[in-house]
Amino acid sequence: MKDIEEIINKTAQDKIDFDLGVKLLLEYNDNFKALFKILQHYIFNSIPNKTDYNSEVYQTAINTIPLKQTYTPIVILKTFPTKIAFQKLASLPEDENKTTTTALLWIFKITDTERRNTECKNGCGHYWHELD
Ligand SMILES: [Zn+2]
Numbered sequence: 001m002k003d004i005e006e007i008i009n010k011t012a013q014d015k016i017d018f019d020l021g022v023k024l025l026l027e028y029n030d031n032f033k034a035l036f037k038i039l040q041h042y043i044f045n046s047i048p049n050k051t052d053y054n055s056e057v058y059q060t061a062i063n064t065i066p067l068k069q070t071y072t073p074i075v076i077l078k079t080f081p082t083k084i085a086f087q088k089l090a091s092l093p094e095d096e097n098k099t100t101t102t103a104l105l106w107i108f109k110i111t112d113t114e115r116r117n118t119e120c121k122n123g124c125g126h127y128w129h130e131l132d
Helices: 003-012 018-028 032-046 056-063 072-079 082-090 094-117
Strands: none
Touching: 003 018, 003 032, 003 094, 018 094, 032 082, 032 094, 056 072, 056 094, 072 082, 072 094, 082 094
């Protein structure tokens, strides 16, 4: 597993403190577009509904992001359907990288935790759910 993926998964699984996870991702990574793509892929994968990528847990996730609700990425996530929101997030200026990373890592933490507690509960083949 690549470092970035390990940081994302360990943060989702409470093996790395959330704020530290965000910091590590931003420090480790000089390619924000690549980081964004990985986070988007992880989030979309963890949402069971592949029609509009919406679900109760996704809504819970975007409503509990630990940032001011007036920050641009939060407003976008709350205003637009999931796929359109992610397209808009991808084209935000660089100074939103930290808030966007915080928002996406949080969403994945919530949606992945729900998945681990439901469909993965009795064992799954996800190697990233087997981290020490
Ligand atoms: Zn799993």
